[in-house]
Ligand SMILES: [Zn+2]
């Protein structure tokens with residue numbers, strides 16, 4: 013699947029590259045926050061310094077929309093969840109959150125899109141009926157795709173995932189529990205609730221599958237946290 017068509021848009025915070033169609037909007041996207049209005053901020057919301065047009069001007073954090081002095085809001089970092097092309101101003105609280113997410117966008121998202129092999133079974137099947145699928149996240153991040161040689165499985169919509177559970181598969185040499193797979197509960201295309209289990213293919217090296225599972229956990233947490241705010 014090729015990347016979706018995108019267009020440039022300038023908002024008050026900077027240039028954004030957004031999909032032409034809403035159907036291609038990534039589930040990891042967050043809306044831009046409303047800015048605290050000028051007449052409501054007379055002082056920095058962090059250090060309480062009073063604003064003065066000439067000496068101490070106000071700036072808005074692009075992530076939370078609150079109002080700060082330059083000292084408390086001068087660092088610019090990437091904010092891919094709001095689709096900005098360039099790094100934007102962040103307050104000291106938000107910068108920590110965005111820095112952690114940068115890891116997701118630079119590493120984990122690629123892992124999910126590169127995909128991996130898993131033994132897949134639906135809730136009504138026994139484990140011996142599992143089939144091998146190549147699982148990967150679609151280019152617009154909205155669907156988990158199942159590519160199989162013979163069997164078919166409908167894509168799982170990321171936004172329709174209700175819960176994600178790690179399935180342990182025993183201990184490693186150092187006694188740590190290792191992830192053997194994940195169970196995802198989601199609403200399917202007919203509106204029913206389905207649980208699909210994806211187990212790391214035991215045939216070869218388990219590491220890539222486990223890295224993929226960890227990335228999937230991060231993706232789900234991001235969508236889930238935005239949903240419950
Ligand atoms: Zn300040």
Ligand SMILES: [Zn+2]
Pocket residue numbers: 073074075076077078102103104105106107
């Ligand atoms: Zn902020």
